[in-house]
Structures are given as C-alpha cells and as structure tokens.
Amino acid sequence: QVQLKESGPGLVQPSQTLSLTCTVSGFSLTSYNVHWVRQPPGKGLEWMGRMRYNGDTSYNSALKSRLSISRDTSKNQVFLKMNSLQTDDTGTYYCTRDRSRGVMDAWGQGASVTVSS
Amino acid sequence: DIQMTQSPSLLSASVGDRVTLNCKASQNIYKNLAWYQQKLGEAPKLLIYNANSLQTGIPSRFSGSGSGTDFTLTISSLQPEDVATYFCQQYYSGYTFGAGTKLELK
Numbered sequence: 001q002v003q004l005k006e007s008g009p010g011l012v013q014p015s016q017t018l019s020l021t022c023t024v025s026g027f028s029l030t031s032y033n034v035h036w037v038r039q040p041p042g043k044g045l046e047w048m049g050r051m052r053y054n055g056d057t058s059y060n061s062a063l064k065s066r067l068s069i070s071r072d073t074s075k076n077q078v079f080l081k082m083n084s085l086q087t088d089d090t091g092t093y094y095c096t097r098d099r100s101r102g103v104m105d106a107w108g109q110g111a112s113v114t115v116s117s
Numbered sequence: 118d119i120q121m122t123q124s125p126s127l128l129s130a131s132v133g134d135r136v137t138l139n140c141k142a143s144q145n146i147y148k149n150l151a152w153y154q155q156k157l158g159e160a161p162k163l164l165i166y167n168a169n170s171l172q173t174g175i176p177s178r179f180s181g182s183g184s185g186t187d188f189t190l191t192i193s194s195l196q197p198e199d200v201a202t203y204f205c206q207q208y209y210s211g212y213t214f215g216a217g218t219k220l221e222l223k
Contacts, residue, residue: 035212045153045161045204047212060211061118094160102208103151105172107160 002026004034004095006111012085013117020111022078022095029053029071033098034078036069039110040091050098051078085115119143119207123215129223136192138218140205145185149209152181152190155217156201164203165190197222 008020022034029051036048049059049069057069068081078095093111096104120143130136140150148168153161163172165181168188178193192199200222205215 037214044216045206045214047214050212099166101149102206102212103163103166104153104161104206105163105166107162110160 002097002106004097004106004108006093006095006108008093008111008113010112011114011116012089014086014115016085017081017083018085018089018093018113020080020093020095020113022080022108024076024078024095024097027097029073029076029078034071035096035098035102035104036078036080037094037096037104037107038091039094040088043091048080048082048093087115089113090115119146119210119213121205121207121213121215123203123205123218125218126216127219127221129221130195131223132195132197134195136195136199136220138190138203138220140183140188140190140215142186142188142207142209146207146209148184149207150181150183150188151206151208152179153204153206154199154201155204161204195220195222 003025005023012018033052035050051069066082071078095108097106099105122141124139150168152165155161169181180191182189202217202219204217207213
C-alpha cells in the first residue's frame with residue numbers, strides 16, 4: 001500500500017527556516033518522483049518542487065532562492081527546507097507521489113504550518 | 118509559465134444532476150491534464166489523468182474530456198459525496214494548478 005506522511009513543526013517564527021520530512025512506504029524513492037505542494041488556508045494548490053527518482057531536483061522559480069529538497073533513500077524519506085519564512089507561507093504542505101510525468105496519484109495527509117511570532 | 122483558469126469558481130447543483138466543470142490552459146498542453154477532488158479537511162485525490170483516463174477506483178460517473186487548451190470534468194449524476202473542490206493541473210511544462218471549482222448541493 002502506497003503511503004506518504006509529512007512531519008515537522010506546526011509553528012515557525014517569521015524569518016526562520018521550515019524543515020519538513022516526507023516518509024514514504026509501499027514504493028521506492030529510486031523508482032518514483034516525489035513532489036512538494038502547498039496550500040494556503042482556503043486557497044488553491046501551489047507546486048513547490050520535485051525530487052526525481054535519480055536524485056535530481058527542480059523548483060518553482062518563485063521559491064527557488066529559498067527552497068531545498070533532498071532525500072535519504074535508506075530511510076525512505078524526502079526533506080524540504082525553506083528559509084526566510086513569512087506569514088504568507090502559512091498553510092498545509094503536502095508530499096505527493098508522481099505516477100508518471102507529473103500525475104500525482106498519492107498524497108500525504110498534509111502538514112499544517114503556521115508562521116507566527 | 119502556463120496559467121490554468123477554472124470556471125465556474127462555485128457551482129450549485131442537485132443530486133442526480135449532470136455537472137460540468139471547465140478548465141482552460143493559457144497555451145496548448147495537448148492532453149497533459151489531471152483532475153483532483155479535495156473534500157473539506159482532506160488531501161486532494163487523483164480522479165482523471167491524461168485528460169480522459171479514469172484513475173483506478175474512481176466511480177465511472179466521473180469523466181474527463183478535451184485537449185489543447187480546453188478541458189472538461191463531467192459528473193454524470195451528482196451524488197452527495199461529490200461535494201468537494203475540484204482542481205485541474207497541467208504537467209506539460211512544469212506543474213500548475215487551477216484555482217479550483219467548489220461544488221455544493223443546491
């Protein structure tokens with residue numbers, strides 16, 4: 001059974017760094033791409049970045065200067081780090097599995113992040 | 118960047134109605150389009166990919182059509198459990214989501 005689960009702090013102070021972990025099961029990170037997608041409260045979905053099966057990464061140009069995605073295949077984990085957080089970074093952060101070419105066929109439950117002092 | 122525009126933003130319909138949701142791309146994306154359903158408080162769920170392919174386990178009352186710049190998600194007979202927000206997403210060049218259509222019961 002394919003599963004993804006996000007974990008991380010629910011509260012981050014402005015200007016600080018967000019660190020999230022996506023732990024996957026039921027598939028291999030060396031066979032599938034994993035994306036990070038976020039959703040501000042009551043709003044739509046924004047693609048943040050992608051970890052390819054071969055370890056390559058790509059990022060949303062609007063976030064590229066603040067964002068880093070990495071992985072540990074031995075632990076089945078993908079990591080997101082984003083610095084210089086502001087209040088409009090508040091929202092739910094999802095990791096997703098890419099079945100092929102960008103079709104996201106499995107999603108984690110989401111990690112709620114609030115940026116506030 | 119490719120922009121995705123969904124219409125309407127809010128749709129009210131009755132149980133049993135045939136419902137049509139629209140998604141327009143700012144440039145030709147061929148059939149590189151997916152539809153997702155997001156119920157309140159839940160993660161999105163994949164319904165349709167490649168514009169018209171039904172994801173495994175999704176009821177057959179859901180269907181997708183279109184190619185190029187104009188796409189449609191159709192629910193043939195609306196059920197109460199279909200109340201949700203629906204998002205389209207292009208994956209032809211990068212990845213972009215539409216703003217969503219909120220579907221409610223009349």
